[in-house]
Amino acid sequence: MSPKKTIQKGPEANERWDLRLYVAGQTARALAAFANLQKICEEHLPGQYHIEVIDLLKHPQLAKGDQILAVPTLVRKLPEPVRKIIGNLSDTEKVLVGLDLRPRS
Template sequence: MMSEPDQPLKLTLYVAGQTPKSLAAIRNLERICAEHMPGKYQVEVVDLRQRPQLAREHNIVAIPTLVRALPVPVQKIIGDLSDQEKVLVHLKVEG
């Protein structure tokens, strides 16, 4: 069933190359997931320099952007994810 409470979060982080902000976002996301959602998430990092067509397809207007595809509704968080509380609220993770 799709509405299982233990369904993993499906997260996609859109970055542009190895910029300091992109690297910070990756590090912050890894830390937040490890601390607050161990084993309960799938993360894909998409480099829009290598796959620019995805920016249009997924309506990515700023970099870095974290997209939570599951559970719906889709949530987007723009920035380097350094504000952990904001990230957790958007991801609907109980702290």
């Protein structure tokens, strides 16, 4: 994957993006969220991101740490500050805003 600098107000070049997607089981909503996320990351954070999918049905104790209520929830662990985005990530614009990849209007 060759880095292409096509991001409007992109992240720092070598910044590592650590993302966690919390789901509860392999629901349609969860699968959609994962697909949406991967698409956005490929487009805006190629080679810089790491996605960890956590199934709360398998690891319920992990919900506490990131204060997860809603599923799916995407948590941006790095870079700081922590951001949370809930929903199936179908609204790309909102996801970009939520991840600070686009300035809030």
